[in-house]
Amino acid sequence: MIKVKNIEKSFGSNHVLKNISVTYKPGECSLIIGASGSGKTVLLKSLVGLHEPDSGEIWYENTLFTILNNKEKKEIRKQIGMLFQGSALFDFATVEENVRFPMDFFTDWSDEEKLDRVNFCLKRVNLRDVNSLYPNELSGGMQKRVGIARAIALNPKYLFCDEPNSGLDPQTSILIDQLIREITQEYNITTVINTHDMNSVMEIGDKLCFIYKGALVWEGTKDDVLKTDHAELNEFIFASNMARKVKESAGLL
Amino acid sequence: MIKALETIGQYLLLMKSVLTKPDSWKIFRKQFINETEKLVLQSVHIVAIISVFIGAVIVLQTASNLENPLIPKMYVGYMTRESLVLEFCSTMIALILAGKVGSNISSEIGSMRITEQIDAMEMMGLNSANYLILPKISAATIFNPLLMLLSFILGLLGGALIIYLTNIITLGHYIDGIRFSFKSYYIFYSMTKMAAFSFIITSISSFFGYYATGGSLGVGRSSTRAIVISSVLILVFNLVITHLML
Ligand SMILES: Nc1ncnc2c1ncn2[C@@H]1O[C@H](COP(=O)(O)OP(=O)(O)O)[C@@H](O)[C@H]1O
């Protein structure tokens, strides 16, 4: 469980996060939705301490994360897996080395144990025979899978994904979404996902938070989202003709 | 002015997290060997070529300036040795390395920054600055002084080669000149300068890469800035070290 209370973040005069409070539960995919530039990435990075919020509290279970020093934050981060928008695989390392990377630093496992775990994680994301390839030899979808494998390498309690579908075709997107949801449920992970993809919202949105210009203006589930009369949210969701038509045919417009 | 002070502060803070004990010595050793290969060994050829040519040119220039029969011919060897050891093999080579190695480092680290690879390391609880930068600084600072030595030897050989080819003076005079009142302290002085310059090049270009922003354009910008600033600092510290040591 992650509890966020009243966090604020500015870059100079750019007030990016405005008084955000929200709770994320284990075994659920919580989605942060909003237009580009609304502050989703900054929020996600603030949650894990890659950005320092100006004020407010972030709780991981009963630990107040925001007052920890760097060393103590590291202890929490060892329980966090993160999938970055561009996958952020280390391009100097092979797929196997990428997934093994956190194990090399933070476990005293033998080489065999590490290899077993690497192969287990790769298999979990439906990849095989890619151990010795470099990231630039993989397709975008495969890179995301390796990114997920690396994120779950140390059995995280928390998983953060920044736009896991960006740059992927709709079919691959859905597969990645489903993979994230399965892993979340299987290991009872608290998962937070940034997205502006309506397919993801309808596919895996156990819980949705809509960010508009840095403020959290709406919370609900994927069922609520179709019926809402929140103006900005409607504008965001029904931006495309297709979504509009779906809503019309369901008699909701 | 305030901006400059802020940048210096940011640089010092970064160095504070770079200059600590590595998270894993085993991995550090591997990276250290790797960086020695990349930053030092892969500079050998350019240093070698430039040194041979410059040694030859210094000999020609000095010889053509020494038409006065009262000045002994061995002066050519002496002058060549002094120019090489005092200035060329440390400062000039360092300026060349600032271009070659500096842009390599800042674009490598900069692209890791903008593709969030550095964030990914931090998320794994790793001290990314230490992990990425310490192997580079230590490899270059420890081994580049040997490049200075190499450059010195090859510079002298380049001089010998041009004498052999042109007979502008005799090789015997040249060698006498090289041995004339030889101060080994100068070699120590020059190697010290090279170590200092290598620290400047690697740390400054790592710094600009580490804080790169603004996409690939930003990486290009920070790489240019890294070369300019480290070149200027090399010139300034050349003055300071020379004042202290000579
Ligand atoms: N490191 C940074 N420094 C300054 N401003 C930033 C930084 N990161 C993000 N911003 C600003 O924060 C705002 C929100 O960005 P972001 O969270 O990336 O949006 P998105 O919702 O598309 O992920 C933007 O106006 C952006 O310019």
Ligand SMILES: [Mg+2]
């Ligand atoms: Mg974003």
